[in-house]
Amino acid sequence: MEKQMFCFQCEQTMGGTGCTGRAGMCGKSAPAAKLQDELTGALIGLARTAAANAPTSKTNRIILEGLFTTITNVNFDVATIQLMIDKVNAEKDTISPNSDVNYDVEQIWNDNEDVRSLKSLILFGIRGIAAYAYHALMLDYTDKEVDAFFLKALTALGENWGMNELLPIVMETGKANLACMELLDKANTETYGTPQPTSVPLTIEKGPFIVISGHDLHDLKLLLDQTNGKGINIYTHGEMLPAHAYPLLKKYPHLKGNFGTAWQNQQKEFDNIPGPILFTTNCLMPVRSSYADRVFTTEVVSYPEIVHIDDTKDYTPVIEKALELGGYAEAQHFTGINGGATVMTxxxxxxxxxxxxxxxxxxxxxxxxxxxxxxxxxxxxxxxxxxxxxxxxxxxxxxxxxxxxxxxxxxxxxxxxxxxxxxxxxxxxxxxxxxxxxxxxxxxxxxxxxxxxxxxxxxxxxxxxxxxxxxxxxxxxxxxxxxxxxxxxxxxxxxxxxxxxxxxxxxxxxxxxxxxxxxxx
Structure with missing residues (x-):
């Protein structure tokens, strides 16, 4: 009998205990969930191998990509998760050919509840840190101590340790994240300038437009460059809203405003939207048929049968879709959930x-x-x-x-x-x-x-x-x-x-x- 999925990493986990069965509350399928567990085990194996030998120049990036892939609402696609597993295992073999260091994450889920709890705090914590480290890496900013901690934390997850050994690692996870947030703050402000108070309209002007969601300011900058002078307006969504405050990004006249409200409302707000949506990081929900033909993903975000923009960062398919759909015939005056027409950031x-x-x-x-x-x-x-x-x-x-x-x-x-x-x-x-x-x-x-x-x-x-x-x-x-x-x-x-x-x-x-x-x- 095929084993059911088990996942309790997000707040909306089923029954407040854990998602089991055929799919999670986030929409992730059981096969995808089990592959994410396998990916996590492969990452632990890679970290243990690297700790015993020496990481290559690629190791740290692969660990960031692998951890980021397992964050909630990032990757729903079994094919790309499997490719990530293969990539992790290939890196492990590069470091130590024919290495037999592996780990089954079910050992964590089946451990006593206190050990499971502390290891979960470490695992879920480093998944979050990996997202921030990845965004900084896209701007060529890294921190050797943060990279080293990923190896340390993943290795600890594979150890047969008790609460006394794990508690310090939990606190060190918080320390590593502080350093990582400082790194990303430096990367963003040195690249785009110090954020300035900015009023952002929620009105969508008539004509072609693209909505960009997620967190990655680098992707937004590339999209702004590629759409410059093409008569296409750009609107942020969700966590991309604060981009409007950065001086370098504010200079683009076609960065117009913000579309919609919070990420969990996207299935309603994107219904038959006359423009494409580009997801740069997490906050992607299961895509509905009414707008599936106009959703695009990039970086580690992936969804079955959705067009993915690879590392060449050629946004031509997104641009062509925006021109094809044409946008709204007249300006749409949307509001926030309390009726406001603008928001500040x-x-x-x-x-x-x-x-x-x-x-x-x-x-x-x-x-x-x-x-x-x-x-x-x-x-x-x-x-x-x-x-x-x-x-x-x-x-x-x-x-x-x-x-x-x-x-x-x-x-x-x-x-x-x-x-x-x-x-x-x-x-x-x-x-x-x-x-x-x-x-x-x-x-x-x-x-x-x-x-x-x-x-x-x-x-x-x-x-x-x-x-x-x-x-x-x-x-x-x-x-x-x-x-x-x-x-x-x-x-x-x-x-x-x-x-x-x-x-x-x-x-x-x-x-x-x-x-x-x-x-x-």
């Missing part, structure tokens, strides 16, 4: 720290009572309206910092200003949690206190593995009293949860009213 650490004196003075004068970082991954599970309601109910003397796709729950709201600063400040993509960390550390220094003593509370939503590595970074930094929802991770065992609650006061969200009362008193 671009409040990274460069912008916020430039007005740090204004912020500090506003706090000292009592104009700002509290800061909330409300952000993270969005998803479709009921209960996520908590974050919209939380922001709406937050008192007028509080500031909302936000980042990642969780902001789409409320980023079109106009909550006014405090001391000339907007009450909602979008700091960017999920990796721009680095900006939030830098701002928090700077404020703590200004007030001569620890980050945990600041009038700052983190209210986070999670969905997939990049949220896991960011949470581990916050724990590594010793940040406490984080509110997490809409549910706690299925892969965290009761004992590991007790450890996190006892040492970091990690708290599940309840209701906006109760949590605001608890935080503000």
């Amino acid at each position: 671009g409040f990274g650490h460069g912008t916020v720290l430039a007005v740090a004196d204004t912020v500090v003075d506003a706090v000292k004068a009592g104009a700002i009572r509290h800061f909330f970082l409300v952000g993270g991954c969005d998803g479709a599970r009921p209960g996520r309206n908590y974050y919209t309601d939380f922001v709406k109910k937050a008192p007028a003397d509080t500031v909302i910092l936000t980042l990642a796709c969780g902001k789409y729950r409320f980023n079109d709201l106009d909550l006014g200003t405090i001391g000339g600063l907007p009450r909602i400040m979008d700091m960017g993509q999920c990796n721009d949690a680095y900006s939030a960390i830098k701002v928090a550390i700077a404020l703590a220094k200004a007030f001569n206190c620890s980050v945990n003593d600041l009038p700052l509370s983190l209210v986070l939503s999670w969905y997939e593995q990049k949220a896991v590595c960011i949470l581990l970074t916050l724990l590594y930094l010793g940040i406490q009293n984080i509110y997490l929802g809409p549910t706690l991770p299925a892969f965290v065992s009761p004992n590991v949860l007790s450890y996190l609650v006892e040492n970091f006061h990690l708290t599940p969200i309840t209701t906006p009213e109760e949590d605001l009362k608890k935080i503000l008193g």
Whole structure:
């Protein structure tokens, strides 16, 4: 009898315990899930082989590609996953011909729940880090220590270790992600400039257009270059929204605005869209027939029978599809989920720290009572309206910092200003949690206190593995009293949860009213 799939790496896992049967809640098939497990085992084998011998110049990139391939909503295609497995095994043989170092990931899933929990935190954490490292690599930025940690963490997953040996690796995962987010921040700002506050329209103008989704700014830059002067407008989607704030990208007049809302609404919002969609990273949902002929993927993203743009980065098929479909006959005035016609972005650490004196003075004068970082991954599970309601109910003397796709729950709201600063400040993509960390550390220094003593509370939503590595970074930094929802991770065992609650006061969200009362008193 064929074994069922098992996957519990994302927040929407079936029954809050794990997806089994023929397909996962994300739409991933059982064959694809099992091949992703095989790929993970091959990556562990490659890391163990490289640790015992020496990695080649290709090893680190192959590990990034392999880990990135296994992130939720990235790759649904058994053929390309198998090719990635073959690529990993070929690299292993290059390092050590006829190596017999292999690993069956089911050993992790079948281990005792505490070991399984800690190994899951490490595995899912490095999957998230790999995405950030990959984006940096596309801009020719690397970090030898981060690359070395991938080998260390993957090797640890194959060891027969207990909690005492694994806990330090979990914390080191958070440390490695901090270094990786810093690397990507440097890569993005040195390449495209320091983000600037920017109002982004949600209107789609008449005529041919392309929607680009995901996180990879390099792909967006290439697409802008190839469409320049062709009468095709470019619109961001999902986590690509913060691209509008980068000075170099802002110079392109055909980068017009943002299409749609959060990633989980794409099946409805892309229905019969008269333009192509290019997916550069994750956040791809099962493609429906009403727009399947106009979806394109690139990098490690793949979906059966969907046209893939290879590493030559020739976007001619996407451009031709845009011209063929023609776009809307008249401008379409879309809005966010709260009815707003524009959204703001671009409040990274460069912008916020430039007005740090204004912020500090506003706090000292009592104009700002509290800061909330409300952000993270969005998803479709009921209960996520908590974050919209939380922001709406937050008192007028509080500031909302936000980042990642969780902001789409409320980023079109106009909550006014405090001391000339907007009450909602979008700091960017999920990796721009680095900006939030830098701002928090700077404020703590200004007030001569620890980050945990600041009038700052983190209210986070999670969905997939990049949220896991960011949470581990916050724990590594010793940040406490984080509110997490809409549910706690299925892969965290009761004992590991007790450890996190006892040492970091990690708290599940309840209701906006109760949590605001608890935080503000």
